[in-house]
Amino acid sequence: MIDNLVVGFGAALTPENLLWCFIGVLLGTVIGILPGLGSATGVAILIPVTLTFDPLTALIMLAGIYHGSQFGATTTAILVATPGEASSVVSTFDGYRMARAGRAGPALAISALGSFTAAFVALVALTTVAPFFAEIALGFGPPELLAVMFLGLCTIVVFSGGNLLLGAALGLVGILVSTVGVDVGSGTPRYTFDQVDLFGGLPYVEVMIGLFAIGELLNQLHRGMATPIRTRFRDLFLTKEDLRRAAPATARGTLVGFVLGCLPGAGTTLASFMAYGAEKRFSRNRDRIGTGAIEGVVAPDAATSSGSNANFVPTLVLGVPGGATTAVLLGAFLVYGIQPGPLLFENQPTLVWGLLASFFVGNAILLLLNLPLAPVFAQLLRVRYSILYPLIIVTSLVGAYSVKNSMLSVWIVIVFGFVGYAMKRLNLPVAPLVLGLVIGPLFETALVQTSALGEGAVLPLLASSGTALAILGLALLLVLGPLVVRLVRTRTLPTPERQP
Amino acid sequence: MSGSAPNTPGTAPAPDRSRWPMRVTHTVLAGVGTLFFLGSFAYPWITEEDGTIGPAALPRVAGSLLLVVALALLWREERSGTVLEGDGGGEEPDGPTGEEGHEAPDEYRVRRKLLVVAVSLPCTGLLIPFLGMLPALALLTLFLTLAVERLRPWVALTASAGVLVVCYLLFVVLLRVPLPLGVFDPALWGAA
Numbered sequence: 001m002i003d004n005l006v007v008g009f010g011a012a013l014t015p016e017n018l019l020w021c022f023i024g025v026l027l028g029t030v031i032g033i034l035p036g037l038g039s040a041t042g043v044a045i046l047i048p049v050t051l052t053f054d055p056l057t058a059l060i061m062l063a064g065i066y067h068g069s070q071f072g073a074t075t076t077a078i079l080v081a082t083p084g085e086a087s088s089v090v091s092t093f094d095g096y097r098m099a100r101a102g103r104a105g106p107a108l109a110i111s112a113l114g115s116f117t118a119a120f121v122a123l124v125a126l127t128t129v130a131p132f133f134a135e136i137a138l139g140f141g142p143p144e145l146l147a148v149m150f151l152g153l154c155t156i157v158v159f160s161g162g163n164l165l166l167g168a169a170l171g172l173v174g175i176l177v178s179t180v181g182v183d184v185g186s187g188t189p190r191y192t193f194d195q196v197d198l199f200g201g202l203p204y205v206e207v208m209i210g211l212f213a214i215g216e217l218l219n220q221l222h223r224g225m226a227t228p229i230r231t232r233f234r235d236l237f238l239t240k241e242d243l244r245r246a247a248p249a250t251a252r253g254t255l256v257g258f259v260l261g262c263l264p265g266a267g268t269t270l271a272s273f274m275a276y277g278a279e280k281r282f283s284r285n286r287d288r289i290g291t292g293a294i295e296g297v298v299a300p301d302a303a304t305s306s307g308s309n310a311n312f313v314p315t316l317v318l319g320v321p322g323g324a325t326t327a328v329l330l331g332a333f334l335v336y337g338i339q340p341g342p343l344l345f346e347n348q349p350t351l352v353w354g355l356l357a358s359f360f361v362g363n364a365i366l367l368l369l370n371l372p373l374a375p376v377f378a379q380l381l382r383v384r385y386s387i388l389y390p391l392i393i394v395t396s397l398v399g400a401y402s403v404k405n406s407m408l409s410v411w412i413v414i415v416f417g418f419v420g421y422a423m424k425r426l427n428l429p430v431a432p433l434v435l436g437l438v439i440g441p442l443f444e445t446a447l448v449q450t451s452a453l454g455e456g457a458v459l460p461l462l463a464s465s466g467t468a469l470a471i472l473g474l475a476l477l478l479v480l481g482p483l484v485v486r487l488v489r490t491r492t493l494p495t496p497e498r499q500p
Numbered sequence: 501m502s503g504s505a506p507n508t509p510g511t512a513p514a515p516d517r518s519r520w521p522m523r524v525t526h527t528v529l530a531g532v533g534t535l536f537f538l539g540s541f542a543y544p545w546i547t548e549e550d551g552t553i554g555p556a557a558l559p560r561v562a563g564s565l566l567l568v569v570a571l572a573l574l575w576r577e578e579r580s581g582t583v584l585e586g587d588g589g590g591e592e593p594d595g596p597t598g599e600e601g602h603e604a605p606d607e608y609r610v611r612r613k614l615l616v617v618a619v620s621l622p623c624t625g626l627l628i629p630f631l632g633m634l635p636a637l638a639l640l641t642l643f644l645t646l647a648v649e650r651l652r653p654w655v656a657l658t659a660s661a662g663v664l665v666v667c668y669l670l671f672v673v674l675l676r677v678p679l680p681l682g683v684f685d686p687a688l689w690g691a692a
Contacts, residue, residue: 034670045675165573169529172566176536176559183555186547190555191539214621221614386649387659390641393621394663397637402677407628414621426521444558456551 005127008353012361017060020053021358024061025365028068031084033076034399038085038205039069039308040324041403047332055336056351060358062332066325067362070268070304071115071370078107078297079380080392082213086204086269087304089434090276092212094289094296101292104378106238110246110294111301112370113238118254118302119363122309125258126356140263142449143461147471148263149443152270152435154475158277159431164483167432174436175443177202184441185448197408204437206400206412211430213396214413215420217389222425237375242294245285249295250302252278257303261310261323268307268323269438273431275303281478309359316340316352519577526573533566616648632682634672638664 011017031042043062050058073084078095091111098107140148153171160167180191181201192198253275260271279299280289289296311326319340321327333340338348345352370377380388400409423430447458454461462468540560547554620640627636638660645656671677681688 030670031675042675165569165576169526169566169569169573172562172569173529173532175562176532176566179536179555179559179562183543185552186544186549186555188543188555190543190559191536218614218618221617222610224610386651387645387655389617390644390659391663393644394637394641394667397624398633398667398671398677398679401633401679402671402675405678407625407680410625410628414625417621418618426525428525440558447558448553451553452550456546456553458553 004349004353005357007350008355008357009361011056011350011354012060012357017057017354017358018361020057020061021064021362022365024064025068025362025369028065028070029072029075029366029369030068031065032069032072032074032088033084034072034395034402038073038325038403039066040328042066042069043325043328043332047328047335050332051335055338056354058336059329059332059351059355060362062329063355063358064362064365066308066329067119067305067359067366070308071112071366074111074115074301074304075108075370075377077212078111079104079377080213080388081216082392082396083208086208086434086438087272087300087307089208089212089269089431090272090300091297092216093276093431094291094293096216097290097292098294098297099378099381103292104381105375106242106294107297108374108377109238109371110242110298112367112374114246114250114253114298114302115305116363116367117250118257118306119309119359121254122258122261122306123356123360125306126309126313126359127353136262139467141465142446142453143458143465143468144471145263146443146446146450146458147462147465147468147475148260149439149446151471151475151478152274152439153443154478155274155277156432156435157479158280159273159429159435163429167429170429171432171436174433174438175440176436177207178204178437178440179444184445185452197406200404201441202412202437203403203409204434205403206409207416207437208434209396209400210413210416210418211420211423211434213392214417215424215430217392218417218421219424220385220389222421245294246298249279249283249299252282253299253302254306256299257305257307258310260303261307262313268304268311270442271303271307272300273435273438275299277478305363312356312359316344316355522577523574526570526577530567530570530574533563533568533570535563536560537563537567539563613648617644620644620648628680628682630682632684633679634664634667635682635684637667 012021027046028039028042032039042065046065047062050061053061069084070087073088074091074095075084077083077088077091078099081092081096083089083092095107095111098104153175156167156171157164178201180198182189182192182199189199256275256278257268257271260274261268276289276296276299279295280286283289283293283295283299285293285295308323308325311321311323315321315326315330317340319330321330330340338344338351396413397410400413401407403409420430423433450458450461462472536559540556540563543556543559544554545556545560546552620643624636624640627639630636631639641663642656642660645651645659646653649656651659671679
C-alpha cells in the first residue's frame with residue numbers, strides 16, 4: 001500500500017498536475033457557488049477543455065472540479081440558504097442558522113475542515129479496503145438497494161420534527177412529483193401532458209433552488225429586511241469547543257458517507273441526509289440540531305466529502321458509477337481510452353494511485369484556500385440585503401436555466417419559490433419534500449429492477465436476502481423507535497390528574 | 501423547521517385563532533394525492549412485456565397513501581387543532597412585528613414590497629424570451645434596487661451592470677451556456 005501511495009503522490013505532485021488540480025479546485029468552487037450547475041454539469045462542461053491533456057492530468061483536474069464544487073455549493077448554502085447542489089441542501093438547516101447568528105466564519109471553516117478530514121479518512125479507506133468494499137458493493141443487488149432506498153425514505157421521520165404524519169405527507173408529495181416524466185421501467189411518459197420538456201421529469205435541482213433560495217428570500221422580505229450581520233473578530237474563527245463537538249460528528253458523517261458512497265447509484269445526497277439524520281439520533285447535542293448546531297453542519301459535509309471519494313470505489317473497481325458526477329467521469333475515462341474495472345489497478349497503477357492521491361491534494365488545496373478565506377466569505381453577510389437579494393434572484397434563475405438550457409427550469413424555480421415561501425410561513429418542514437423528490441426515482445428504479453429480477457415478485461426476493469432484511473429492520477427501528485420511546489415516556493410520566 | 505411551535509405533540513391546547521391555513525394545506529395535500537391516484541389509472545400496473553412493476557404502481561400507492569394521510573391530518577385538525585412541531589398552523593413565529601436580526605418593518609410597506617417582488621419574478625420570466633436572459637435580469641436588478649429598494653441611482657446602476665458583466669463572463673464566456681438572447685440574437689437580425 002505504501003509503495004502504491006508513493007507512486008500516486010509522485011504522480012500527483014508534479015508541478016503540472018498540481019497546477020491543474022489547483023485550477024480544477026478553483027473552477028469547481030466557482031461552479032459550486034452558482035446555484036444549479038453542480039459538479040456533474042461542471043465536469044461535463046469542462047471535459048472538452050481537457051481533451052488535449054495527459055489522461056492523468058485531465059482526470060486530476062476533473063476530480064478537482066468535483067471536490068471544489070461540493071465545497072462551493074456548501075458555501076452559498078451556509079451564507080444565503082442557496083444550495084449549489086442537492087447534497088448541500090442539508091447545510092442550509094444548521095449552517096444558515098449559524099450564519100444568521102453571526103457564526104458564518106466557524107460554519108464555513110468547520111465545513112472545510114470536516115470535508116478535508118473525511119476526504120483523508122476516505123482516501124486511507126480507499127487505498128486499504130477498496131477491493132473489499134467493491135466486493136460488498138457487488139453483493140448489493142437490486143433488492144438490497146431497494147432496502148437502502150427504503151431506509152433513506154424512512155429518514156423522513158428525522159426531518160419531520162414532532163409531526164410525523166405531516167412529514168410523511170410531504171415526503172409522499174416529493175415522491176409523487178418525482179414520478180412526473182418518462183417511467184424508468186417501461187419508458188412510458190407519465191403526467192407529462194404531451195410536453196416534451198417534462199419527459200425528463202421535474203428536475204429536483206431547480207425545485208430545490210426554488211424551495212430554498214427564492215422561498216427563503218421571500219420569507220426574509222416578509223419578516224422585514226434582514227439587517228447586515230456584523231460579527232466580532234473573534235467570532236469569525238473556530239473555538240476549541242467547536243472542534244470538540246465537531247470531532248465525533250465528523251467521524252459519524254465520514255462513516256455514513258463512505259458506506260453509502262461505495263454503493264452504486266446511492267450518490268452523495270442520500271449520504272448527507274442520512275448523516276444529518278444520524279446526528280439527530282446519536283449526537284450528544286441532538287436537541288440543538290436544527291437550531292444552528294455545528295454538528296448539523298459538519299456531519300453532512302463530511303458525509304458528502306467521504307461519499308464523493310467513496311463513489312470512486314464502484315467506478316474504478318467495477319466500472320459502475322457511484323453517482324451522477326462519477327457517471328460523467330466514467331464517460332471521461334472512456335474518452336481517454338481507459339477501461340475502468342478490476343484490472344485497472346494492475347494495468348495502470350500510476351494513473352489509479354495518482355488519481356487517488358490527487359483527491360487528498362485537491363482537498364488539501366481546498367482547505368488551504370478556504371480555511372483562511374472563511375472569515376472573508378462571511379463578510380458577504382455584511383452586504384445590505386436590499387442589494388443581496390436581487391443578486392440571489394439573478395444567480396438562481398441563470399443557474400437554473402443552465403442546468404438544462406430550458407426556460408422550464410426558470411419557471412420551476414419561480415413556482416417552487418412560492419411553494420417554499422408558503423411552506424416557510426406555515427412552518428412546514430421542507431426537508432421531507434426534498435428527500436422524497438431525490439430518493440423517489442432511485443427507489444422506483446430499484447423497485448423495477450427487483451421486480452424484473454424476481455419476474456414480477458418483489459417480496460420473496462427481499463425476504464431471501466439477509467442484508468436486505470437487516471436494512472429493512474433498521475428502517476423499521478428508525479420509524480417505530482421514537483414512537484415506542486414516546487409511548488413509554490407517556491406511560492411512565494405522571495398525568496396532571498394524578499399529581500397532588 | 502421546528503420554529504417556535506411548542507414541542508408537545510398531541511398535548512398542546514387548541515389555539516383560539518382560526519387554523520384555516522392548516523385546513524387548506526391538508527386539503528391541498530389530499531387533492532394532490534387524489535389527482536395522482538386517479539391519474540395513475542391511465543397507465544398499466546404491470547408492464548405487459550416482462551411482467552415487471554409498471555408505471556402506475558408508485559403513483560397509485562403513493563397517491564392513495566397521501567390521500568389517507570392528508571385525511572388523517574384533516575381529521576386530527578378538526579378534532580383537536582393542536583399545534584405540533586413543524587406545523588405552525590399559520591402562526592407567525594418570527595414576524596412581521598420585528599425581531600432580532602431584522603429591521604422592525606412597517607407592515608404595509610413590507611407586504612407591498614413582497615407583492616412587487618413576487619409579481620416581478622414571473623414578469624421577468626415572461627420578458628426573458630423577448631429581451632434575452634441577461635438584459636432581462638439586469639433590468640430586474642435595476643427595478644428592484646432603484647424602484648423597490650430606493651437605492652441611490654449610481655448604486656443601482658452599478659449593481660445591474662455588475663450582474664450583467666459577471667454573469668456574462670461566468671456563464672457565457674467561461675461555461676459557454678447558450679443563454680436566451682431574445683431580440684439581441686444575431687441570427688434574428690441576420691435572417692431579416
